Amino acid sequence: MAELYWQAAKGERDRLAQTIAELDGVQGEIWERTFEIAARAEALLVQHRAEGYARIDMAKGDIDAYVVLEDTNRTNQQANANSALSIEYGRTGYDVELVGRNGEVIKEWSVGGMEGLYILTEASHLPKKRRPVRSKKKVRIKAKKAGRGKG
Secondary structure, eight states: OOOOOOOOOTTHHHHHHHHHHTSHHHHHHHHHHHHHHHHHHHHHHHHHOSSSOOEEEEEEOSSOEEEEEEOOOHHHHTTTOOTHHHHHHEEOOEEEEEEOTTSOEEEEEEEOOEEOOOHHHHHTTOOOOOOOOOOOEEEEEEOOOOOTTOO
């Protein structure tokens, strides 16, 4: 093991770190560890999957590599939403009201809370950070106007 004695001028330390990070051996190790984490995450996700579109993906940046939990489906695709945050950290329950044009409640239902699965956290061997418990909230959704002859 070599020891490096070096007085870095302003900006040189960043340049050295960049040079080391770009070495083929370092990049190979980053990608290998990314693959290992993704494999563990996929195994954990398969254990919990009952239904849905959740999947594990890997992405490569300029230097770093990422393991990504994605869960886009028909209901959240239009809003460019991703339910992965709820899968990873959980969610609190909430009540939903479907309201008409005049503000009258057409239908009510409750969505239950769930504990997070911590798929990426466990796969990466990181400590779990619990979210604080929040009070139950109420969501109001306006009913869509029925289309002409569309149901």
